[in-house]
Amino acid sequence: MLYYLINHIDQLYEPPGFQVIQFITVRAALASITALGIAMGAGRGIIRWLRRQQLGEQVREGEAAGVVSHAHKAGTPTMGGIIILLAVGGATLLWGAIANTYVWLALIATAGLGVVGFVDDYLQTVQNREEGLRPRHKLAGQVSIGLFVGGVLYFHPDFAAYNTFTFMPFLKDQVVDYDLFRFWELGVDLGWVVYLPVVVFIVTATSNAVNLTDGLDGLTTGVTAFVSLGLIALVYISGNVQFATFLNVMYLPGTGELTVFVAAVTAACFGFLWYNGYPATVFMGDTGALALGGAVGSTILMVRKELLLPLLGIVYFAEAVSVILQTSYFKYTRRRTGEGERIFRMAPLHHHYEALGMHEAKIVTRFWIVTAITVIAALLMLRIR
Secondary structure (H helix, E strand, O other): OHHHHHHHHHOOOOOOOHHHHHOHHHHHHHHHHHHHHHHHHHHHHHHHHHHHOOOEOOOOHHHHOOOOOOHHHOOOEOOOHHHHHHHHHHHHHHHOOOOOHHHHHHHHHHHHHHHHHHHHHHHHHOOOOOOOOOHHHHHHHHHHHHHHHHHHHHHOHHHHHHOOEEEOOOOOOOEEEOOHHHHOOOOOOOHHHHHHHHHHHHHHHHHHHHHHHOOOOOHHHHHHHHHHHHHHHHHHHHOOHHHHHHHOOOOOOOHHHHHHHHHHHHHHHHHHHHHHOOOOOOOOHHHHHHHHHHHHHHHHHHOOOHHHHHHHOHHHHHHHHHHHHHHHHHHHHHHHHOOOOOOOOOOOHHHHHHHOOOOHHHHHHHHHHHHHHHHHHHHHHHHOO
């Protein structure tokens, strides 16, 4: 918004030094400072308000089965994802090119899933509904956002030249086409039949995986901050013709503006970590977890690098897989023997390490380190062919 205001003023008069606002890197840095300031400045007041409203975490000890106890966290304010949403939204609207298709699509995906998470948190904390939003209703919200993102990425004229292409490491030209119908001359465009389900799956899976990761103080916040740092590199490279040509990746005009958005996400996470680090004084709840999942999922789809997501967000991936394996194996063994068996002490994976006696602060730190390593590895994939 401010970016466009300055550009408009610039047509009549050029204030000394204001020309630097035109550079994406400058606005990304300013968005980082703004998001960090909003998160840390507004965070304390929002936490006090959440505490006055008695919007605290509800711990169900029955689920822990006596293995890991989080009883000491009961009553800690939740729904702190509001802080992240305010920081990301405020910084992006202030410094981003809001008319850019990529930017407003990322904002809508993040805010939309944040609303789904907010409703879930509201039902749990305010209306004391233990399960919160029913799983099918939550899934419907995630699928709806996924369909919207996929529909724009496929049908919007800005993306017509590469609407079904994506980056594939290890291939010579590093591009794969989702449109399986291109081999037949059917006389009708059916690429969306494959592409839309792919987008819906990635948006839904990413938001759920981030949500599953949110179980220890600072875990999701720190992991997402590192993932977002990797995304900053990916979006800037994709939107810069020189870097894209040098690395032989798809040049996607306009994606460079996402640098401002992702920089705001990164800084918002670091700002929120000020309060969410061990011992946490606020939890992000589904409001923040689903919103961050939407931000990561939609951004990596827009720069056509979604196949890097299992490596870039390996902690998300491991947490989700641990739950799937645990649930599937338990059901399988119960059906065969009458008594369910478990692969892990607890799932998701971070609770398994807790059950083994590792302190949560050490688990969180090590998961951060693993994420930092795999983010670097994902970026190196851009040069492997």
